[in-house]
Amino acid sequence: MQNSNTGFETVLLSSLSKVFADGELEDKPCTSGTALRKEVFSFQLAYRSARLLKQVTVRLVSDILPNISVRTVGLVPSELPCYHDHDDNVLRSSPGLYPDPLLPLRFTAIEGSASFVSEAMNVYPAQWRSLWISVDVTEDMPQGSYPIRLTMEAETGEQLAEETFDLTVIGAALPEQRLIHTEWFHTDCLATHYKVDVFNEEHWSLIERYVQTAVRHGINMILTPLFTPPLDTAVGGERPTVQLVDVQKDGDTYTFGFARLLRWVELCRSSGVKYFEFSHLFTQWGAKHAPKIIAAVDGEAKQIFGWETDAAGEAYAAFLRQLLPELTGFIREHGLEGSCYFHVSDEPHLDHLESYGKASALVRDLLADFPVIDALSDYAFYEKGLVRKPVPSNDHIGTFIENGVPDLWTYYCCLQYKQVSNRFFNMPSVRNRMMGWQLYKYNIEGFLHWGYNFWYTQHSLKQIDPYRVTDAGGAFPSGDSFLVYPGEDGYPVESVRLSVFREALQDLRALQLLERLIGRERTLALVEEELLAPLTFTEAPADLSWLLRRRARVNALIREAAGQAV
Known part of the structure; x- marks a missing residue:
């Protein structure tokens, strides 16, 4: 959406897009998606203003408000984004500001309405930024379609932009994770950063x-x-x-x-x-x-x-x-x-x-x-x-x-x-x-x-x-x-990278569920559809649209195998 009066632009994007403040958006908009129960589904709202705006708020309207979180994608510096002999599958190789931390954005419920309104934030001129929206699809959430409406409003109350994402919940739950997964946990770094004694009560809480x-x-x-x-x-x-x-x-x-x-x-x-x-x-x-x-x-x-x-x-x-x-x-x-x-x-x-x-x-x-x-x-x-x-x-x-x-x-x-x-x-x-x-x-x-x-x-x-x-x-x-x-x-x-890797693990669990329903041979064939060569650890598609299409197809087959109405 583009507001010609204010020069304010918004675009809905998948969680796989990285929004750089000093770049143009290259990925296609993503306005809908499907999710299984026991999954966290994320998407983004990218926005850009022609001028500096202060005290901008975000209004969130949905029937599943308690299941939704909204965070701002922060920027952090990188002096060493890659080695000199990197491959071609990178977004950029120059030092600069990169999107990564998911910074909390506080919301307040509006009494008498199905909406939340965020704390005020600044919108900087001529920079693409994004909001990270996550939906915790619980095990008991009814299957069906759930529109999620997001509006951004100026300090005066003027509506700057409005976008609606349609999430369809499928009535099948992801199985429990079978993969053993470790990311090394450094307890000394917690004590050092927060300036607490090792294994005192505050350290244990951290x-x-x-x-x-x-x-x-x-x-x-x-x-x-x-x-x-x-x-x-x-x-x-x-x-x-x-x-x-x-x-x-x-x-x-x-x-x-x-x-x-x-x-x-x-x-x-x-x-x-x-x-x-x-x-x-x-x-x-x-x-x-x-x-x-x-x-x-x-x-x-x-x-x-x-x-x-x-x-x-x-x-x-x-x-x-x-x-x-x-x-x-x-x-x-x-x-x-x-x-x-x-x-x-x-x-x-x-x-x-x-x-x-x-x-x-x-x-x-x-x-x-x-x-x-x-x-x-x-x-x-x-x-x-x-x-x-x-x-x-x-x-x-x-x-x-x-x-x-x-x-x-x-x-x-x-x-x-x-x-x-x-x-x-x-x-x-x-x-x-x-x-x-x-x-x-x-x-x-x-x-x-x-x-x-x-x-x-x-x-x-x-x-x-x-x-x-x-x-x-x-x-x-x-x-x-x-x-x-x-x-x-x-x-x-949390970081964008942590959230996206969780999505990788959810894909794994969805594939395991599909295998249980239609067999491993058919599931493997689905994985490698549209590929010119078999998937390996060193040969994999670099196109995010391929992955989004494949996951949508996995979900559709799960719904079909479970005998659910579309």
Whole structure:
């Protein structure tokens, strides 16, 4: 819609469009959609004014107002949007302001009417901006059509624009998520940013809020810091101590306390977490040292292991031989069998085969009843039996698929930026969401990523403000190191990327539902309709309209198979 009197423009867009303040809109308008029950459906209202307008409000009218949230898509800077040799499937490669944080917009109910009105906001001249509208389609929502009307009004009460989105709810619910999904949760970053003591009551409250947000977005496994995780830490450096297991050392004998770990488990379980991955037992990139471990020695807290510890030495081996039986006993005592996963060391390379092999052998028998997972790219680690459950990156997973490795996981990080799915700021959102379709085709069991809330520079050398520094201090392309921003009220601010990846997981669940109704062969055929080549992790459509058409077709077939009227 364009208001010729005020020079105000609005366009309804899908959630897969990225609206840049200094660019033109290139995607087609999206004015309707379908959703299943137990799904969160999102779309956008893009707007632009010819002049500065202050005190603009948004009026929302719908029969399902309690199920709708509206947020503004904020802008954050990116100095490193991509590496110099990026592929062509990016929106832009220049530094600048990128749309990402979903900033809360407060609404007030208007008494006697089916409408909400927002707090006032400024509209800047000659800039496209957008509102992010999400509908929580509950399990009991009646099927049918639900118009959602949005108007924007000037301070004088003049209507600047009006748009209506038609959402059709299908009377079938998404099945429960089967994929195991972890985004590494950095408890030390919460304590550092909010300036609270580790594991004091305020810190526990922060942990709970951030875990709950994670679970709402399909993150059902939580990185659990038995000891301070030896991740992205400079050799010889350290991260703030976040240790859930109490250790007491008396000569060569250790005793362990699990009270804090139990509180962690109970908090996470009550928030909906289903799986726990215990932090790595050896340092990153080679498993050559022990993580930082603090113990009570003669009544005084002392660091007993760390960078100075030879991982293959007898001292650390003796510690693990005492710890792991006690820990696995705790797991069994609290009914956590089948829910716990362990790590040896993150991202070992071929030149780490020997050191990783020694570390793996040290814990193999002690953890024989539990899955051990590690992110890595070289097939040799699995071929030699050094890791029972490899997590290959999505640009190296092909070798593992070709060799028939069962129950595969996958991951990506900053290095997976050519041809494969990822979620940097400068990548189109379809590249983020395509992962759901790839996970479905290859029956992937789990997905891992390292950055839920990493708010430090590379190697954890110093704290950053994620609203100003989005590339870990010039280390990784913006969008790699965190998915949520710290809110001033102690609640996380979600991102476009987090919301779109939840949509990827919803696509996966919808495909699994369709498979249950019409069979896997027909569902796979549907996935690859209109494609010139079979879908793989390195071959996928870049067109958002393809994905939107496919998902609409999936929903239509679900409705048809369930015998519902159109």
